[in-house]
Amino acid sequence: MAKFFIYRPVFAWVIAILIMMAGILSINSLPVSQYPDIAPPKVSISATYPGASSEVVENSVIQPIEQSLTGLDGLLYMSSQSQSSGRGSIELTFQSGIDADIAQVQVQNKIQSAITSLPQEVQEQGVTVSKSSSSFLMVLGFISKDGSMNNNDISDYVSSNLSEPLSRIDGVGSIQVFGAEYAMRIWLDPVNLASYKISTQEVVNAINAENAQVALGQLGGTPAVEGQAITATITAQSKMETVEEFENIVLKSDGSGGHVVLSDVARVEKGADNYGFISRYNRSPASGVAISLATGANALETSESVKSFIAEQERFFPEGLEFVIPFDTTPFVEVSIDGVIYTMIEAFVLVFLVMFLFLQNFRATLIPTIAIPVVLLGTFGVLATMGYSINMLTMFAMVLAIGLLVDDAIVVVENVERIMREEGLSPKEATVKSMGQITGALIGIGVVLSAVFVPMAFMSGSAGVIYRQFSVTIVSAMVLSVLVALVLTPALCATMLKPIKKGEAHEAKGFFGWFNRSFNKSSSAYQRGVIGIANRSKRFMLVFFAICGVMVYLFMSLPSSFLPDEDQGVLMSQIMAPAGTTQEDTMETIYKVEDAFLEGESEAVESVFSIQGFSFSGSGQNMGMAFIKLKNWDDRTDSSLSAQAVAGRAMGTLSQIKEAMVFAFALPPMPQLGVSTGVSFYLTDNAGLGRDVLKDARNQFLGMAGENPNLQNFRPNGMEDNPQLKVNIDRDKASTLGVSITEINNTLSLAWGGRYIDDFMDRGRIKKVYVQSDASYRMNPDDFSQWKIKNNEGNMVPFSAFATTSWDYGSPQLVRYDSVPSLEIQGEGIEGMSTGEVMETVESIVSNLPNGIGVEWTGISYQEKEAGNQVFFLYALSIIVVFLCLAALYESWIVPTAVLMVAPLGIIGTMTAAWLTGMSQDIYFQVAMLTTVGIASRNAILMIEFAKSHFEAGMSLIDSVREAARDRIRPIIMTSLAFGLGVLPMALATGAGSGAQNAIGIGVLGGMIASTFLGIFFIPLFFVVIQRIFGKKSLKESQQGEVE
Secondary structure: OHHHHHOOHHHHHHHHHHHHHHHHHHHOOOOEOOOOOOOOOEEEEEEEOOOOOHHHHHHHHHHHHHHHOOOOOOEEEEEEEEEOOOEEEEEEEEOOOOOHHHHHHHHHHHHHHHHOOOOHHHHHHOOEEEEOOOOOOEEEEEEEOOOOOOHHHHHHHHHHHHHHHHHOOOOEEEEEEEOOOEEEEEEEOHHHHHHOOOOHHHHHHHHHHHOOOOEEEEEOOOOOOOOOOOOEEEEOOOOOOOHHHHHOOEEEEOOOOOEEEHHHHEEEEEEEOOOOOEEEEOOEEEEEEEEEEOOOOOHHHHHHHHHHHHHHHHHHOOOOEEEEEEEEOHHHHHHHHHHHHHHHHHHHHHHHHHHHHHHOOHHHHHHHHHHHHHHHHHHHHHHHHHOOOEOHHHHHHHHHHHHHHHHHHHHHHHHHHHHHHHHOOOHHHHHHHHHHHHHHHHHHHHHHHHHHHHHHHHOOHHHHHHHHHHHHHHHHHHHHHHHHHHHHHHHHHHHHOOOOOOOOOOOOOHHHHHHHHHHHHHHHHHHHHHHHHHHOHHHHHHHHHHHHHHHHHHHHHOOEOOOOOOOOOEEEEEEEOOOOOOHHHHHHHHHHHHHHHHOOOOOOEEEEEEEEEEEOOEEEEEEEEEEEEEOOHHHOOOHHHOHHHHHHHHHHHHOOOOOOEEEEEEOOOOHHHOOOOOEEEEEEEOOOOOHHHHHHHHHHHHHHHHHOOOEEEEEEOOOOOEEEEEEEEOHHHHHHOOOOHHHHHHHHHHHHHOEEEEEEEEOOEEEEEEEEEOHHHOOOHHHHHHOEEEOOOOOEEEHHHOEEEEEEEEOOEEEEEOOEEEEEEEEEEOOOOOHHHHHHHHHHHHOOOOOOEEEEEOHHHHHHHHHHHHHHHHHHHHHHHHHHHHHHHHOOOHHHHHHHOOHHHHHHHHHHHHHHHOOOEOHHHHHHHHHHHHHHHHHHHHHHHHHHHHHHOOOOHHHHHHHHHHHHHHHHHHHHHHHHHHHHHHHOOOOOOHHHHHHHHHHHHHHHHHHHHOHHHHHHHHHHHHHHHHHHHHHHHHHHHHHO
């Protein structure tokens, strides 16, 4: 094939141009993201049982639904929560690759059988099924710059005018508004209600009657009488709009004209729909909207759409209202991708300089350089065809590909120049002869490198998605590289290279002359070393086995993790005050958290957006959350200002707060798989020991974790049991007094919980009307005595006549994992300790808990556990595939055996680099190690191919390896240096996204150095040893075959 294009260079150029055009057209259509869609699809089920406790919700709502969720395709695990607010939710996590829409439909179909068995109140509220996300894409904050708007004013504007349009933006999955719109609030006075003998239900009925929207029809409507002259719509009363209108609602009247209006028994005001949140931005009143990404949506595109929408709406904001973005995960994505592109440019320049150093000819250097844009652009075309995106993984593969793809072109150019120098042939003739010698090696290298990465594409889980995108990208680049080396590079060599006289040496003057003399001198010493090692094969094979032993030791001792931590420019802080803590007291803790970051870490922190009433552990007066935005990475170049360093110092400060448990943490490397760094798991009651035993086991675990010097920040991710006031109703007494249980329940739930009873019009928008007891009549247990219930005779019966109260403890939140009672815990290791080591420590501690208490990993920890179980399979499969491909390609068992014996030399380099730099065995490290196997095998193929050729031509075994070493040392060193300097910028990267770049760059660089500088001595040794053991028989069989 190469000969065809040597004589038709225009044809070769046409093919290259078409490949580049396809890539250029594809780039514009490729989406940009941090990672591919790695997070497993999730489907959530939610239901509400008004007035029910967490126990009632779990028993009557959650369990029946769980029992119906059988036979779902690809279900990994499910978890559920039952809350004392009456809300229940179940989240189902499916395998990566399962279509989220199909999963949602399956879940919807499954629960239909359970819905009919749920309480009627739950059925009336409805059971919703939706695709869900476990993390926030961004948080929008809204503040009053001039102080003219308070929290309620800001929240009302955001809820009324922005929340719904935001939720309709393409890519937005769900939104959480930290605030509420206005509502008409009717605060009842039980004393006045009793004095006027008016029940709460009578108040509700009167409001509903007078606040009705009535449709009366038309004047002159059809069928009309003959000669009807006009038509008109008839209107009567409509929804009320003002506080005064509600205050004047008549509740009771007598025949003399006297009447009782609503203002006589209640205080009416326009208040908030919900008082559960208090939001602040840098200590100023604010409201906020948290946005979650829809399943499969692109983060950058969605973020840009949200920002564009808010920017368009800003001109309609009330005077003084501004928006800020206190939490955003997308700037890290943009900066990281930009950093990788910059790294790619650096790699390109360094590779060019290495090629020019060795080839010492601009034309010869230009030929491999031309291959880079052809192959990279062609790879973009493949990514577009596969439906992939431009992300960290595909870009990393591109950077590695730069060093690998020029190797093929370098091998062609270097061999052509060597033949011209040794035999005096013309460029075209030398190219034809050269391609006859190295075509097999080029194909072999391409096959080996592809075979190393292809098995990665068949791994499962989130790790499989990572491996697959990387694998497809780099294999595509390798295939295109071989294609270019066989099509375009020979054509360029034949037309661009200048003739070289026979025997003409490399440049002898200047810098190049010094370099050539030094290299030749080293090459001669190297050849003597090769002969010396080959003649002492037994001794050096023992050295090789010692190296293998060290490799195994390092492999077993290196800690494991899923992904390296990254400084994503944001932190989060979670506040968990003791059960029963009031909103006011929780706010005092939040003030301290704000001060800790805005004053204590002012050099690194730009803003703090705090929320009382919300956290990822649950909602309530004792819960709080803070989103901390750090300054730009360019302003935080010192390591002491990194996200992890700031979080560490903040934990020291926040641990001094005695009123609550406060934690500060950075985002995990993949926010789609969790909300915090470290590990996340459930303690499960597998033996039905009961909630008390489970709680004791959790507390025992937290105590042992706190005493372990390698663990930190371990905390329950849930709500603690809190005091509950139990109302005990004597049904016999109530019946005797003529008071119905329904009236009692309605009065109590309305007075203490509040009830949405109707709607009103507020500036053209429908909003809600709530009735509830005024605050001063529901603060203490004694306030029950102020409430009276109207009996069937119209008399007011005091609550104390038929009911008592008592204190008890109960859980505001019950959690289950795979239908088993559970408690969730999160935590992390000290600096330098990998998540794999933390997980092992956790499992060790759990083994000391009571029998029947188990551990189940979730989120990113689940994915890490699954990925770790596949590692050995991945390595073994890659090596087996490489071996079989080489055996088929060379029709020999000797060549693949000799080639793969080099792999440990590269792996020990990767291991040593990881050990020296404190890295762990994460997914990127595994990619680096497999890349190293490919590099080591490539070098071995280049040398063994020539040694085998010389040996079969009649040379002695020692002479054949000496000649192969002499011929191939220069291209091996050149290609290895080109590849090594190509990944050097990744190894030295700093700033956003540097964690992943360092993990790959350092691992690959260490493996390249070891595989090259150990391999050039051991590759000839392996060929000699394998040939001495197996070669004579193979050669004899080959000769017999030729005679026959």
